[in-house]
Amino acid sequence: MLGKKVKSRIVLFVTFFLLISFLIYAIIKSLEENVIYFLSPTDIKNSENISLDSKVRIGGLVKEGSVIKKNESMHFVVTDLKNEIIVTFSGSVPNLFSEGKGIVAEGKLQDRNYFIAEKILAKHDENYMPSEVYESLKIEASEN
């Protein structure tokens, strides 16, 4: 089964495979900025240059107790548990927007602490459970 022809085909295949792997890795590495869907507050604080003119996305959790609604607008704090950014937004938020849960905001940075959002998306995590289970987990957590 492993005759000369087959062996040479295997060698050719492995070479081709490694070449393409490297190529794809290089392409993705160079496109990394575009592949990343949003930046965390820590990313914003740590980045060398921040653009104040172009559209950017930030993501994180809505800090508990930080949502303040005024007439036409609202503001809240986005946190990644290490750093925070204050977000202002006038518009409608998705149904799943709530304190303690994830969001992605599209808009522009005023500076490293303030973000003016033009669109808000809700981001949910990988946990799925019925409400009763969640409630009992909450009770357990508060008892501990």
Add this chain to the structure above:
Amino acid sequence: MQMLKNLFPYKIIRLDKKFFNPLIVMMIVFFIVGLIFAILISPPDYIQGDSVRIMYVHVPASFISLFTFGFIGIISALSLIFKIKIFPLMAKSLAPLGLIFTITSIVTGSLWGKPTWGVWWAWDARLTSMLILLLFYLIYISTWKLIPEYNKANKISSIVAIIGTFNLPIIKFSVDWWNTLHQTSSITLTSSPTIHYQMLIPLVIMLIGMLFFFLIIFLMRYKTELLKIKLDNKEKDPK
């Protein structure tokens, strides 16, 4: 090795109603039970409410869509290296199925995205790489349709399949490697599921139903491909 014998053309060409009908019944049973669980019995999610029910179609379809292309990639590589005659026929039979599941994944994903994320689509790594998978399926199927000479079509489509296979780990790990809108995996090989059993069970039932569908359609197409070759051979050399 015993399983390989079952893929031999001799047995596949002889598959008939007696073989397919029980499989069709199983598929229908699993779909009906699965959908009853998915739509009626399973609980709403603590965050997403009833929107979560789309998951019972989206997740199995996505899984099968990836698995199928991976399988096509592997048998294409083996076909190029070892020149195994039945492999291109198997790959040809798998591709349209994989395409259907990919389209299902993207459409149900979009329907799920609107009430939960607030958007029908986002160009994050997971969604974009799935769209690329869709393109690879279309290109793969087109190469077989557009190139008349069998061996040439086989070579080119195999290369398309192998290149497309590199996209599969990207799809799978995109949610771990980069910040994405799409959430990370709930079912992994390394840790326990983050889906409650009341939701995991309907998910598995729907997956099994889809796998029956997959098996039936694949074997029917594969049988057709084999019969086409047999007829071609008879025409060239009638005895």
